[in-house]
Amino acid sequence: MNSLKDKVAxxxxxxxxxxxxxxxxxxxxxxxxxxxxxxxDAATALVEEIVANGGRAEAGKVDALNETEIDTYLQMVVADNGKLDMVFNGIGSYYKDAGSGTSSTMATFEQFMNPLQRICGSQFLTSRVAAKYMIESGSAGTLLLLNASMAKTKTPNMAGFAAACAAIEGLTRVMAAEFGKHGIKAICICSGALMETRKIQEMISDFSAYAGIPREQMESQYTKFNILPSGPTLKQLGETAAFLVSENGAPFNSHIVDFDCGKINVL
Structure with a gap:
């Protein structure tokens, strides 16, 4: 359990x-x-949990859509540690703001652009600022991006979100090619629906009510294409992320790593 010993994340x-x-x-x-x-407060609570379990962590207030705040914070981290080994951005978007579940003929342009600006835009900001400080400090670090399997499925009424997910894949490959000469890796985790998360459970409830069908029937739509009896978990995603940013994750540089336990409907 020491594959990331003395690394700064x-x-x-x-x-x-x-x-x-x-x-x-x-x-x-x-x-x-x-x-x-x-x-x-949420960041502090997570830090307290990590420290209580024997880990090392510090909390900070940063808006992942504010480049000035991102830059100031990462500059502080590098000043305090002399390096930056990995960055991960887990930003999401409220599905109604993104027009998810709304026909492309009815979704507004603002809804279509919301996930592109919020999700893909934030990944661009945190990754490029991190790369700048990795280059300046000589850190051969990892930019670990996140998107969803919507980039690879044919799902109706998800235009903005699907476009943002596909854009993040392209961004990952560009950054890998651009920063590789500095020893910097760029990898993207492409996650399927994590059924234990609040966001997915809320979507299931809302979509079932909107469609006028039982909640159980709507939930089955999220799992019917699973190859294995069970889907991925949050803990497994965390462990996958830790592997990808370790030295053993180097072969996955520039790759989009599907995290879904196998889906029949995902390319």
């Missing part, structure tokens, strides 16, 4: 369940983890 949007799982795993594997979120 920054996790953005850590008030969310996915980023929280990644932060916990980084710390369990020996990294010093800087946990950030717009909600400082």
């Amino acid at each position: 920054v996790v953005f949007a850590a008030s969310g369940e996915i980023a929280g799982a990644v932060a916990r795993s980084f710390a369990q594997h020996g990294a010093k983890v800087y946990v950030t979120a717009r909600n400082l």
Whole structure:
């Protein structure tokens, strides 16, 4: 459990369940983890949990859509540690703001652009600022991005979100090609629906009510294409993230790593 010993990690949007799982795993594997979120209380609570379990962590208040705040924070991290080994951004988007579940003929342009600006835009900001400080400090670090399997499925009424997910895949490959000469890796975790998360459970409830069908029937739509009897978990995602940013994750540089336990409907 020491594959990340003495490494320095920054996790953005850590008030969310996915980023929280990644932060916990980084710390369990020996990294010093800087946990950030717009909600400082949420970041502090996660840090207290990590420290109580023997890990090293510090909390910070950072808006992952504010480049000045991102830059100032990462500059501080590098000044205090002399390096930056990995960055993960778990930012998401409220599905109604993104027009998810709304026909493309009815969704507004603002809804279509919301996930592109919020999700893909934030990944661009945190990754490029992190790369700048990795280059300046000589850190051969890892930019670990996150998207969803919507980039590879043919799902109706999800235009903005699907476009944002596909854009993040392209961004990952560009950054890998651009920063590889500095020893910097760029990898993207492409996650399927994590059934234990609040966001997915809320979507199931809302979509079933909207469609006028039982909740159980709507939930089955999320699992009917699973190859294995059970889908991925938050803990498994955290462990996957820790592996990818370790030295053993280097072969996955520039790759989009499907995290779904296998789906018949995902390319």
